[in-house]
Amino acid sequence: MKKFLTGFLALVWMVVIFAFSAQDASESSQTSQSVSYRIAEWQSRLFGQEKTEEDLLEQAEGMQLVIRKGAHMSEYALLAVLLALHLGCYSFSGKKAALLALGAAAGYAATDEFHQLFVPGRAGRITDVCIDGIGSLAGVIFYLAVFSRKKRESSEE
Known part of the structure; x- marks a missing residue:
């Protein structure tokens, strides 16, 4: 059951x-712009700032690259x-499962960027594969x- 659940979650x-990668450029941009704007609003309320709509939009635009990456x-x-x-459910050691997962995630990142070459307004970028690889690491x-x-806690028992 554990193998099924972890495999299912990874696949989902x-x-x-x-x-997300299948979104065209304008839809993807709207998504990240919306998230950036909400963060700017939240930050403004949190610190008691009374920013104008224009100020919030400018801040959101400035944060968009960081939000996307x-x-x-x-x-x-x-x-x-x-x-x-998922790999840990099989007889792989923790380190081996981690290395295989790193390779699989980085490989998926490369195929994902290739997929984006066929999405209107999007581009497959090596830099994004590297950023995804850093996230995987x-x-x-x-x-x-x-x-x-x-593992340490279970061996101490």
Whole structure:
């Protein structure tokens, strides 16, 4: 059951990534602009600033690149964790599962960027594959930190 669940979650997350990549340029831009604008609004309320609509839009535009690249890293960090969890259900050691997950996530990032070559207004970029790879690496480091801790705790019992 655990193998099925972890495999299912990894597959669902890959579909989510594919769906975001299938958005054309204007739809993708609207999504990130909306997120950036909400963050600017939240930050303005949190710090008691009374920014105008124009100020919020300008701040959102300035944050958009960081938001987009942060989303790339986050989605691939989660994918790497899900893949490592799935591979860990088999007889792979934590490190081997992490390395395989890193390779699979980076490989998926490359195919995802290739897919974007066929989406109107989008482009497949090597830099995005690298950013996704860094996110994947962060995910496997997180996985190893948690896995190592759990392993130590279970051996101490």
